[in-house]
Amino acid sequence: MLFILGFKTVARALFSRPATCQYCGAYAPQQVEERANRLTLFFIPVLTTSRRYAFTCSNCGQSTGISRIQKIALQRG
Numbered sequence: 001m002l003f004i005l006g007f008k009t010v011a012r013a014l015f016s017r018p019a020t021c022q023y024c025g026a027y028a029p030q031q032v033e034e035r036a037n038r039l040t041l042f043f044i045p046v047l048t049t050s051r052r053y054a055f056t057c058s059n060c061g062q063s064t065g066i067s068r069i070q071k072i073a074l075q076r077g
Contacts, residue, residue, distance in 0.1 A: 012033065
């Protein structure tokens with residue numbers, strides 16, 4: 001029997017909020033992104049193994065990791 005297993009990282013933009021960037025100091029839209037690592041079987045995603053969230057500046061491109069709780073707070077506020 002032959003099984004083809006692998007991992008795939010999927011990135012997607014969730015939403016954006018205007019805020020001041022801690023790196024460049026510009027008041028610009030900050031994009032909240034989700035990166036999910038998924039286990040694949042025969043190139044079909046089967047299971048999500050981990051999720052990470054990041055806050056990315058649209059002006060300078062610097063990214064800051066945030067927790068799931070912080071992502072929910074930004075989404076509501």
